[in-house]
Amino acid sequence: MAEGRRVLQWAHQHGYSVEWMAEQIGFSHRTPARALTQDLITPGIAEALYRRFGIRVRATSYPCDDDDNDWDDC
Numbered sequence: 001m002a003e004g005r006r007v008l009q010w011a012h013q014h015g016y017s018v019e020w021m022a023e024q025i026g027f028s029h030r031t032p033a034r035a036l037t038q039d040l041i042t043p044g045i046a047e048a049l050y051r052r053f054g055i056r057v058r059a060t061s062y063p064c065d066d067d068d069n070d071w072d073d074c
Contacts, residue, residue, distance in 0.1 A: 019033075
């Protein structure tokens with residue numbers, strides 16, 4: 001199962017919205033929503049999910065290497 005989908009499934013099982021989770025880990029709603037639905041999890045998001053929720057996911061994207069600089073991690 002893809003990392004992002006696994007996190008979304010976990011959130012749903014625990015009654016958490018992506019908006020609430022984003023707020024808890026210190027990101028704007030758009031960043032984690034995009035990361036999880038498109039399986040573009042940055043190292044910063046992966047670390048934040050582990051620190052706040054104990055969810056271990058591996059980073060699947062390193063956006064600072066891309067031209068897309070709208071991520072909070074860059």
